[in-house]
């Protein structure tokens with residue numbers, strides 16, 4: 001009945017084929033089959049955002065996506081954000097602003113921030129808080145996260161204004 | 168999760184055939200934001216899950232002379248970014264912007280919200296206020312059902328085995344009309360409505376008299392309600408605070424809320440009236456073509 005099937009998707013730029021069962025979520029497959037353990041399992045019911053990845057450019061909670069639905073999709077995970085050992089502006093801003101303590105929520109927050117800044121490069125504080133409302137953090141109290149997002153946005157603005165390529 | 172089969176048909180015919188196969192329980196999957204969790208906790212155990220997102224009819228999103236055609240599987244984020252909907256069907260955008268967070272809105276559809284038939288489903292009062300009808304296809308052909316008659320109890324609706332919700336249809340926006348949805352939640356975002364109110368109002372050309380109105384209430388009865396008498400007492404009357412208060416009182420009289428951790432029944436009755444007033448005021452402002460300074464969470 002629930003035959004395993006091969007699914008092909010582009011994950012962080014690479015075409016990947018994996019075998020999965022219909023009952024496996026995208027989060028399970030990322031973590032347990034593809035060993036991409038950056039996306040975290042906080043609640044597995046869509047409420048915490050720790051498993052956020054980008055699917056065809058949109059942020060989704062991967063615990064509420066069936067892996068089968070990823071056929072033909074383009075997936076970006078936290079593993080695809082840094083370029084080699086060069087962290088991107090969002091990762092750097094989270095580190096510099098101490099926007100994490102235990103860090104379990106961080107991959108989700110960073111992916112959600114990537115989606116926000118792609119859509120809205122200069123968000124207001126209100127827009128940041130609204131966009132990140134689906135990501136929960138037990139440690140930071142959120143203020144440092146909001147400031148890190150503001151600082152990443154400013155960094156990116158600066159980089160795109162300067163004529164020199166920063167990477 | 169229990170073992171099941173997954174199918175992703177690309178045509179309506181295939182989907183309907185899969186849904187009506189005897190001896191096999193099947194369940195459509197739109198955004199999965201209700202269904203996948205319900206399967207995870209074992210509340211639903213379909214033998215086959217039918218992904219309906221590859222079917223063209225269920226992805227329709229267009230406004231023509233007949234009004235808005237909204238495919239049942241269109242996710243919230245697409246609805247919020249469509250100019251014609253923002254301008255003419257504002258209450259829908261108000262709903263879609265507060266269903267879950269941004270990640271949920273990437274996937275959640277209004278077809279799923281309606282078919283899940285929760286008393287607090289945030290799109291349902293807007294759909295009722297905007298006079299939406301459901302286009303349903305099944306083994307016996309297609310039929311249309313007004314949204315206010317679709318839900319029959321918590322988690323229950325008029326769909327029969329083998330039937331699929333295809334599209335939600337709403338008439339064209341009348342001149343000098345506007346709509347709004349707002350809910351009360353204890354948090355700023357990401358919560359289930361204590362009460363939700365959808366309102367749509369048509370004014371005369373002077374903007375001073377109500378020609379017609381539709382009010383709908385969520386989370387205050389086993390199903391979302393069309394507040395018919397409250398809506399009708401507004402028709403033909405000049406806009407005034409006293410009139411709006413009268414509509415709020417009429418709405419309070421038809422609700423049958425429960426008490427739970429989000430609020431007592433008495434509190435819900437009170438909040439119903441408050442939200443009816445605010446939703447009507449915002450719909451009237453929009454009907455006059457003025458900007459409404461509503462921001463979700465404030």
Ligand SMILES: Cc1cc2nc3c(=O)[nH]c(=O)nc-3n(C[C@H](O)[C@H](O)[C@H](O)COP(=O)(O)OP(=O)(O)OC[C@H]3O[C@@H](n4cnc5c(N)ncnc54)[C@H](O)[C@@H]3O)c2cc1C
Nearest residue numbers: 046197198199200201202267275276279280282288289332
């Ligand atoms: C974290 C979180 C927050 C949420 N917040 C809110 C909120 O604020 N407000 C709110 O109202 N809801 C909320 N929800 C619930 C859910 O996101 C919505 O009800 C959503 O609209 C469901 O749509 P879907 O496309 O994901 O439906 P699915 O989960 O795919 O389907 C829901 C049900 O409808 C059936 N179905 C779907 N499409 C059809 C069709 N075309 N024909 C027949 N049957 C169909 C499915 O079989 C299933 O039983 C939240 C959920 C989560 C996980």
Ligand code: FES
Nearest residue numbers: 042043044049063
């Ligand atoms: S694990 Fe997916 S939202 Fe919490």
Ligand code: FES
Nearest residue numbers: 101103137138139
């Ligand atoms: S840093 Fe611990 S949950 Fe956010």
